Amino acid sequence: MHQEHIVFILLIITIILLILKLFIQSKKLHKLSSQFDEIKNQTKLNEKSVKTETYLSRFLPKIEYEEVKISSEESHPINKKTIELDVVDDKKIQANNTKSILENLLNAGIECKHECGGNARCSTCRIIVLEGIENCLPRNLAETELAKKKSFSEEIRLACQTYSSGNLKLRRLVLDKQDIETAVNEGVAHNAIPKREEKLAILFCDIRSFTNFSEKNYPYDVIHMLNRYFNEIGKEIDENSGYIDKYMGDGIMVLFGLNPKKGNPSVHAIQAGLGILNSLENINSYLRKNFHIEFKIGIGIDYGNVLIGEIGYKLKMQFTAIGDTVNMASRIEGMTKKTHSNFLISDSTYQSVKDLGLFEFGKKFRTEIRGKSGLYVLHEVLQKSGN
């Protein structure tokens, strides 16, 4: 073979090797960049939940869990006796008080999830004690730790750690594969938020004819104005210990009274509502100057029982309140336009503040409310007393 041929072949081999090397490197780079994106997204997600938690934690009272150190005698009864366990949705069984609730259920052929094998790690054996909680022996240290992490209320117990000296009526809380996943993941990202019933004041506030404004202006201006508006009214909400639950376009839902130690929720909500109405002038003077329009808003408040807790898909859990009081507050806000009033409150809200002499009220409406039967009394809020 000629020398030129050998040189040519070597050159071709070198080029192929070079191309191969470049190809492998580009693959590696691609992999690295997607890993980086993933880390970035995860960080964003974590930052988001930390931020949410920090904001929310300002409003929730801390639940104190007694760090009881109990002897095995206190957590495991020695004197054997028969007790009755009434398992809702299954059967009543005669049980042995020296065995845990979980052991008793399993011995009686009642299914009770126990993913960690009864070691106080998974919480899938959780039960709610409907009657006889006073018969349950105190939580041991392992159960106390897990209850704290999962924010369990007093009546939620781990069947694998709980012994009872008397009869109980109970319900199992983890029933299928999806329940197991939810139970195990709960409290992993950050401390779980308690699920409970609370008496709160719920405020809804909405900009009237906002669609009109958004249709006639550039997206930049619409978002900018909304942020200016929320920033302005947010200060009033903040000053009155209101928790901004969510934004719904130009609407906002706010909870008052998450921390019962902070005073009358209705007073805070009404004060915030009046503050919002006053602060509207700041936004409107800007709007008049730059857009030749002004915002008109409606505010509605109801006061009553709601359920609070985190709901949603595991990657996007959201703390919120649900219940009739929430629906009612939204409907009351909807009535402001019809009654030509800026600010209406329900009768229960009115009753909780009327004797305090803090506010002046205007017209009283006896009206039907969409989606509700019967007539409801609504009160117009005018201003703080003495203004």
Ligand code: FES
């Ligand atoms: S079985 Fe896992 S905590 Fe009870």
